[in-house]
Each structure stands twice: as C-alpha cells, then as structure tokens.
Amino acid sequence: MRLTPGPARAVDLGGVDLFDLDLYGSGDPHPVWDAMRAKAPLHHQVLPDGREFWSVTRHEDVCRVLGDHREFTSERGTVPTHLGQDDVAAGVLMTSTDPPRHTEVRRPLGSKLTARAVKSWEDSIRGTIRRFLEPALDGEPFDLAERALLLPAMVTGPLLGIPEKDWAELVQLTAMVTAPSDPHFRLGSEAATLAISHHELVTYVKEWVNHRRATGDEDDSLLHHLMSVRPGGAPLTDEEIALDGYSILLGANVTTPHTVSGTVQALIERPEQFAKAQADPGLIPNLVEEGLRWTSAACNFMRYAVDDVQIGGGTIPARGAVVAWIGSANRDESLFPDPHTFDITRANAKRQVAFGFGPHFCIGAPLARLTLRVFFEELLQTFGSIELAGEPEHLRSYFIAGMTHLPIAAQKRLTP
Template structure:
C-alpha cells in the first residue's frame, strides 16, 4: 500500500470494501482510514458470502480490542483471512490463545527474547547486516524489498536453531501464509496456498522436534527451548510445539523486511531526513520507532467479541468478528500530530502499536528493534546516498503492508 497518502477524498462508507486487495496493492487506504476514524469509528461490512465483521480504526479503540481478552478473545482466530471461520488451532496456537494459558506458554519463551537476552546477539547480527548490505554498494540496482525477505532468517535462523539450507524455503512458506493472494507466493487458489503453507510449516517443525528427540541433542535454540515449556505443569505435546514453532517462524520472518523497505523508501523520498539521521546517529533509535509507526507492517489483527460490546459509538454483537486496524491507529492525529508526515525527530513515536498491544504484544519486539537499529546504523554509516531505480511493487495483502520490489541504487559514503 502507499505509505505516503494522496489527497483527502470522499469515501462511500456504505459501499466500502476493506478486503478489496486492489486497495492495498495499487490503492491508497490511508485517506479511507482517515474518513473512518472521523465518521465511522465502528464500521460494519458484510462479505459477498455472508460473513461479516466490524472494524475499529481509532488508536484508543484498537488498543482496547487488542488489550482486553475478557471482552475480545483470540481463541477463534486472529487474522482476517479466517474471518467467520473458527481457527482449528485456536486455544493451542500461541497467537490464538488467551491468558492464562497464553501467559504460561509465552513467559518462558519470552525470557529468551528480552532486550537483555538478545543483547548478546548484537555483534553477530551486525556482521550479518554488513554482509547483507555489501552487494548494494557495488553501484548496481539492488532490489531491497526482494532481498530483505531473507534478512530475518539470516538474523534469527541461528537463534531458532534452523540450518541455513532451510531459510529460503521457510521464508517462502511464511510469505504464502501472510500474503496468499500475491502472485509471487500464490499456489493455486488463496485457500490452497494457505493450506499448503500451513501444512509444510507445521510438518517442518514436527520433523525438527522428532529428529531432536531421537538424537537426544540439546542446544540453546528457541525451538529446542519450546520442548521444555510446561504450561500448568505439563509438557507441550509435539503438536503444540509444532503449532507454537509455526507461530514463532511467522513472527520472525514476516514484518521486519517490510519495515526495512518502507522506512528506506521514506528516507529516499525525504533526503532531508536521511541527511539529518546521518548527521546525528543518536537519532537512529527514534528513526526505528518512526519507521515502525509509518510502515505498520502488521496492518491489522482480528478478535471476537465475547459478549455485546459498546465501542466506537456502536455495538459489536456477541461472537462478532472485529478487525483492529493497526495501520490506521498509527496515523491517528489524536496520538500523532501530523500523522502523515515522516519525522525521525517525532516525540512519542514509540507509542505506536506496530508490535500490537496487550497480552499478544510481539514477543520478538526487542530483537526486531535491535535488528532495525543495527540495520540503519550500518546503512547510514556506509551509504552516502540512495535513489529509486524503478517503481516499487506493493504486496497484495490486506493483512501485511509491504513491498515485493523496491529497486534502489546506492552510493558509498565518502570517509572524512
């Protein structure tokens, strides 16, 4: 989707289709969300097959939906690709489980991913990012969006315990899950693409666990750590480990590439911001937060109302699906003045909800923040300039906001 919106326009809220893939691959949803926040903070849509959902677009409402599992449950599914169809893995899959079980599984995994815990990976991540950026400095066209799809696997593969030979395949499979209608990842119908990717990913983790159990080998990887998690005092079954491993793989691979490419595009379009960041490296952490807010790569999450809920000036009925639009919340002027301006000095940029909110706040947030900080430290130190060398191509997805192509040409920064 376009991250820098065009001019305000009239929007027919009665005919609005928020699942229109063209709106995200070729269109401009931000002016639509602007109107929704102003005139329809609770919006109801019925799909052609009769399924229906409600949408919230204001920052406070999005935080309420994502933050209160007593009002809005995750245990029927959390992604809009499953709207109206209960997720068979709900109650087991970490992302589709409410507290207290969610907390019991999440807490021991989270100890491996705190800011302090991931700090030991900084030097290794820096070397990985240096290797990643090196080809871009050869003066030829470098497709940042396409190359960046592999970057999270390069960073997190060793942490997860996944061998390098499997990274490319797993990246492709996770992209199929999150963008099953994009021609780069689609295999047959959308439903077939989802089914194939889900089966292959779960099977991969099951085989990984089976092999580890058979060999008796132990390591400090995150997937191996899952084998020792005991929610409620009982160990996870192999099926539960496979589903939670699947969830971790998705989280690791899906959003960071699009935050990278979208933030770089913003810097290319605003050379004064690029120069400001180069002149003052202390701005890099805030550049990362503004990039996360600006790109909002995980565009939305879904919940189901437990009972009738009053929100956004209306009512969501019990068992009604509600989509919380993160991409809209992060452009809410009540929280972010001049929200459609990309400003690396923005005060309060860290209030964004790009990592979600509440119990399901992204467990890998500290690792993602560190990776992005290192990426932009290295980019600003090495690149003297960056220019577009072709048209960006946007991901065909209403769930993940990102790009499949961002061709750039970079020049080396001259050493003083």
C-alpha cells in the same frame, strides 16, 4: 499499499470494501481510514458471501480490542483470513490462545528474548547486516524489498535453531501464509496456498522436533526451548510444539522485511530526513520507532467479542468479529499530529502499536528493534545517498503491508 497518501478525496464509507485486495496492492487505504476515524470509528461490513465484521480504527479503540482478552477473545482466530471459519488451532496455537494458558507458554520463551538477552546478539547481527548490504556497495541496482525477505532468517535462524539450508524455503512458506493472494507467493487458489504453506510449516517443525529427540541433540535455540515449556505443569504435546513453532516462524519472518523497505523508501523520498539521521546517529532509535509507525507492517489483527460490547460509538454483538486496524491507529491524528508526515524527530513515535498491544504484544519486539537499529546504523554509515532504481511493487495483502520489489541504487559514503 502506499505509505504516503495521495491527495485528500471524498470517501463513501457505505461502499468501502476493506477486504478489496486492490486497495492495498495498488491503492491507498489511508484516506479510507482517515474517514473512518472521523465519521465511523466503529464500521460494519458484510461481504458478498454473507460473512461480516466490525472495524475499529482509532488508536484508543485498537488498544482496547487488543488489550482486553475478557472482552475480545483470540480463541476463534486472530487474522482476517480466518473470518467465517473458527481457527482449528484455537486454544492450542499460542497466537490463538487467551491467558492464562497463553501467558504460561509465552513467559518462558519471552525470557529468552528480553532486550538484555538479545543484546549479546548485536555483534553477530551487525556482521549479518554488513554481509546483507555488501552487494549494494558497487552502486548497481539492488532490490531491497526482495532481498530483505531473507534478512530475518539470516538474523534469527541461529537463534531459532534453523540451519541455513532451510532459510529460503521457510521464508517462502511464511510469505505464502501471510500473502496468499500475491502472485509472487500464490500456488493455485488462495485456499490452496494457505493449506500448502500451513501443512509444510507445521510438518517442518514436527520433523525438527522428532530429529532432536531421536539424536538427543540439545542446544540453546528457541525451538528447543519450546520442547521444555510446561504450561499448567504438563509438557506440550508434539502437536502443540509444532503449532507454536509455526507461530514463532511466522512472527520471526513476516514483518521486519517490510519495515526495512518501507522506511528506506521514506528516507529516499525525504532526503532531508536521511541527512538528519546521518548527521546525528543518536536519532536512529527514534527513526526505528517512526519507521515502525509509518510502515505498520502487520496491518491489522482480529478478535471476537465475548459479549455485546459498546465501543467507538456503537455496539459489537456477542461473537462478532472485530478487526483492529494497526495501520490506521498509527496514523491517528489525535495522538500523532500531522500523522502522514514521516518525521524521525517525532516526540511520541514510540507509542506506535506496530508490535500489537496487550497480552499478544510481539514477543520478538526487542530483537526486531535491535535488528532495525543496527540495520539503519550500518546503512547510514555505509552509504552517502540512496535513490530509487525502479518502481516499487506493493504486496497484495490486506493483512501485511509491504513491498515485493524496491529497486534502489546506493552510493558509498565518502569518509574524510
């Protein structure tokens, strides 16, 4: 998906297909979202197979859909790939569960991932990122997007309790879940890719738990901590642990790589922004927020209306599926002036909703922010310039906005 929109063009909203993978893999959805925010803030689409959904694109409406579980439930599925078939793990899988149970499972895990808690990981993360960037030091082409897929596993693997030998396999499986139509990850049909990846990830967590129980090994890892969570006073079943572990693996791996590559591309295309950040490292936290807004790697989330709901000048009927488009909300001109300009000094960049909003706000946001801050500190300190070394290739997915390839060539920064 192009992050810098092309020239303005007329959009026929009656003919828009928001599930057209070409719109994201090789196209440009931003003019479509711009037109929807202006003319159809509540948009209805019926797919050729009869499935239907409503879309909200304004920041205010996206926050309402994601923030009010009494109006919009997560317990039938939260991603568009489930449209038309209720999630079999609804009410069990943490991401497909409403409060109070969602809160009871989430709270003890969240205590391990507060900004204060993850601060102790900074030195370790910095070392990891220096090792990650080391192959680019010789100035040869370096495929940032391809290599960045492994970066979250390098950072979070120890925190989760996942051994290094398993990182690459788990990264591949999580990419299959979130982009099952992309040729880099597809195995057979989209349905087969989803089924295989889901089964393998859940099985991995089950076997991890069984091994820990058999050996009696204990550690401070997040997956081990999940084994002690007791929502409602009762421990999670092995099936619940496996499903929530699957959810944690997905959250840990799928968005940060695309925020990294998309933000670096924005800096390459705007050398004045690169120079500004390099001259003033104090801007880097805001660079991270603008990068999150700009890339909106989790492009959307889905909910279902509990009853008839009036929103965006129209009505979503009870049990209707509604897709909240994060990528559009983060370019809403009513909140972000000149939204298609990448500006690391943007005053309100932190109001972006790239991590979601409400009860399901990303539990790993503090760790992601820390990782991104350290990444750009190291990048800007190490390299004096970065340029493209080939054509970017965009992910073929309407759920995750990102790239599969971003070849770059970087020159080491000269120190006085």
